[in-house]
Amino acid sequence: MTLIRAWAAQKAGGPLESYEYDPGPLGPEEVETAIEYCGVCHSDLSMLDNEWGMSKYPFVPGHEAIGRIVALGEIAQEKGLKVGQRVGVGWNARSCLHCRYCLQGEQHLCTTVQPTIVGHHGAFAERVRAHWVWAVPIPDGLDPGQTGPLLCGGITVFAPLLNHGVTPTQRVGVIGIGGLGHMAIKFSNTWGCEVTAFTSRMSKADEAKSFGAHHVVSSRDPGAMKAVAGSFDLVLVTANASLDWDAVLSLLAPKGRLHIVGAVPEPIPVPAIALISRQMDMSGSPTGSRAAIDTMLDFAARHHVAPKVEHFPMSRVNEAMDHLRAGKANYRIVLDADFT
Amino acid sequence: MTLIRAWAAQKAGGPLESYEYDPGPLGPEEVETAIEYCGVCHSDLSMLDNEWGMSKYPFVPGHEAIGRIVALGEIAQEKGLKVGQRVGVGWNARSCLHCRYCLQGEQHLCTTVQPTIVGHHGAFAERVRAHWVWAVPIPDGLDPGQTGPLLCGGITVFAPLLNHGVTPTQRVGVIGIGGLGHMAIKFSNTWGCEVTAFTSRMSKADEAKSFGAHHVVSSRDPGAMKAVAGSFDLVLVTANASLDWDAVLSLLAPKGRLHIVGAVPEPIPVPAIALISRQMDMSGSPTGSRAAIDTMLDFAARHHVAPKVEHFPMSRVNEAMDHLRAGKANYRIVLDADFT
Numbered sequence: 001m002t003l004i005r006a007w008a009a010q011k012a013g014g015p016l017e018s019y020e021y022d023p024g025p026l027g028p029e030e031v032e033t034a035i036e037y038c039g040v041c042h043s044d045l046s047m048l049d050n051e052w053g054m055s056k057y058p059f060v061p062g063h064e065a066i067g068r069i070v071a072l073g074e075i076a077q078e079k080g081l082k083v084g085q086r087v088g089v090g091w092n093a094r095s096c097l098h099c100r101y102c103l104q105g106e107q108h109l110c111t112t113v114q115p116t117i118v119g120h121h122g123a124f125a126e127r128v129r130a131h132w133v134w135a136v137p138i139p140d141g142l143d144p145g146q147t148g149p150l151l152c153g154g155i156t157v158f159a160p161l162l163n164h165g166v167t168p169t170q171r172v173g174v175i176g177i178g179g180l181g182h183m184a185i186k187f188s189n190t191w192g193c194e195v196t197a198f199t200s201r202m203s204k205a206d207e208a209k210s211f212g213a214h215h216v217v218s219s220r221d222p223g224a225m226k227a228v229a230g231s232f233d234l235v236l237v238t239a240n241a242s243l244d245w246d247a248v249l250s251l252l253a254p255k256g257r258l259h260i261v262g263a264v265p266e267p268i269p270v271p272a273i274a275l276i277s278r279q280m281d282m283s284g285s286p287t288g289s290r291a292a293i294d295t296m297l298d299f300a301a302r303h304h305v306a307p308k309v310e311h312f313p314m315s316r317v318n319e320a321m322d323h324l325r326a327g328k329a330n331y332r333i334v335l336d337a338d339f340t
Numbered sequence: 341m342t343l344i345r346a347w348a349a350q351k352a353g354g355p356l357e358s359y360e361y362d363p364g365p366l367g368p369e370e371v372e373t374a375i376e377y378c379g380v381c382h383s384d385l386s387m388l389d390n391e392w393g394m395s396k397y398p399f400v401p402g403h404e405a406i407g408r409i410v411a412l413g414e415i416a417q418e419k420g421l422k423v424g425q426r427v428g429v430g431w432n433a434r435s436c437l438h439c440r441y442c443l444q445g446e447q448h449l450c451t452t453v454q455p456t457i458v459g460h461h462g463a464f465a466e467r468v469r470a471h472w473v474w475a476v477p478i479p480d481g482l483d484p485g486q487t488g489p490l491l492c493g494g495i496t497v498f499a500p501l502l503n504h505g506v507t508p509t510q511r512v513g514v515i516g517i518g519g520l521g522h523m524a525i526k527f528s529n530t531w532g533c534e535v536t537a538f539t540s541r542m543s544k545a546d547e548a549k550s551f552g553a554h555h556v557v558s559s560r561d562p563g564a565m566k567a568v569a570g571s572f573d574l575v576l577v578t579a580n581a582s583l584d585w586d587a588v589l590s591l592l593a594p595k596g597r598l599h600i601v602g603a604v605p606e607p608i609p610v611p612a613i614a615l616i617s618r619q620m621d622m623s624g625s626p627t628g629s630r631a632a633i634d635t636m637l638d639f640a641a642r643h644h645v646a647p648k649v650e651h652f653p654m655s656r657v658n659e660a661m662d663h664l665r666a667g668k669a670n671y672r673i674v675l676d677a678d679f680t
Contacts, residue, residue: 101594106594106595109594109595109618109619163619254441254446254449255446255449260612260615260616261616262612263612263613263616264612265612267609267610267611267612268609268610268611268612269607269608269609269610270607270608270609270610270622271607271608272600272602272603272604272605272607272608272624273603274624275600275622275623275624275625276600276601276603276624276625276626277624277626278449279449279503279623279624279625279626280623280624281621281622281623282610282615282621282622282623283615283619283620283621283622284612284614284615284616284617284619284620285615285616285619286616286617286619
């Protein structure tokens, strides 16, 4: 049995320390991947800190992994995968394939879906395991060092465009210009939409434009918010903070959609009359299906869409986590595996 | 000039009294209809009481009118309408036809839409006027004495089925078994769905079943609510009261939709995590487009869907309004015009 070397916290909020574990025998449907790169997502921090009350320790974060297959279970060998092939492992690592949602191609909504870092050791490690359906082949045209963040953050902001019939003729607003938001701006622009970025820090305006925002509006300027009220077909909330929801709702045109992907802490107060009078939609979504991820990767490869990333060697993972915790990530962090 | 006799309140909450007004010359795009029947909707009461702060007095309620055309403006004559033809006039009486929403066939979302009883005398009257687009031909197969309520209440609960891709294989929950709710049960059943009615008064259970509910669940019984949690594709809220929203949201299956048509008074608190984790949708809608109303009337005629109504002669309109105000309407009131 070959142990897997990893970076693990022994307790909530603890530092990540060198750790080895025995993964046991490889299951017939499993794929083991040797990690080259792993993105750092805000949910790695939330899980590290046990914010959601479902972390187990030792805890190995990491769910935006890019690497090469090193072993395939006997069933997994028959699913189009080969040892040596480059794959990604994102937020989810296991789905049952036989529930209603799996059967209809929405494996991310599987009734027993298992995220990569929940009850399972993640990809701040030498190797990681996943069910074959979540070992996602990476198209050749993508830079593997920039692709990890697409597997969680990227699909989170891409799926709403795909699932809700957004067309290139529409106006999209993106609230929050961070790890998720900057990818939302890039994808919405590439999708052909007119994109407005909303931010509380106008110092980010030029960078938002460089990502593809046609307009940048200060969410703290009531006059500027009012000037664009009623004009958006889709407003995507990537911020994980409570906002002035009346002002946000007023941005939408009749038949507009407010889509939430940020982990907003407080319940959002929604006046029925706002939904009714403007025939509005409000929705949310968690990452995306396997087919949606494949579609996103093809789209990203064809249009050269990639997150803006900062690299840290994985051995400096604690520094990377502190950088993220301090809100300094510019815009997404990728760890380069450096086990020797 | 022929005056129009009507029933009007002189002040907020006042009794409806005999009233005559001069409608002025008929506009080229207008249709004048002699009223045979007019449904009574809860919004007639809200407007009578100036609950929404937009009532003008003398106020003539009535926006679920059925009657026969008595006069057509010169443009309206060219729009397929004939004097003597039976038409209905519902919530809306005027749309501009040239704004973006009108041009895309959603005249009910017109940026300058004019409801029949807002800034305009309604149909508790001998005659009522409307723009030709809102003078809706009534198919022969419908009983005119039961059809008025379809033009506001009916389209309000029918439009969500039409607009949101509801299929006959889906499970629909209807919250509230009243004027709107009983029509929602009938339409959802006829649409082919499995229908569950939710009510705080289980004494209505048998009647809900007679309308087409396959199941009736007490919204006050946490165990019963829990037993059906996670199983609905669509939950339609027709009640205009604040509910236990966590319990309501928990009814939805992944990808389910909570659709609000009841004038819920308080903002609905929606946890972002509920929207995100189950990829939920939440929406609302105001009546429907002209084409949606035509589609509903054809569907109702073909399947013999009609509201359950109680008739009052229009001269006993105050008695009818008191009956509605007391929550005793069974299930929708229709006034029979009896001007002599």
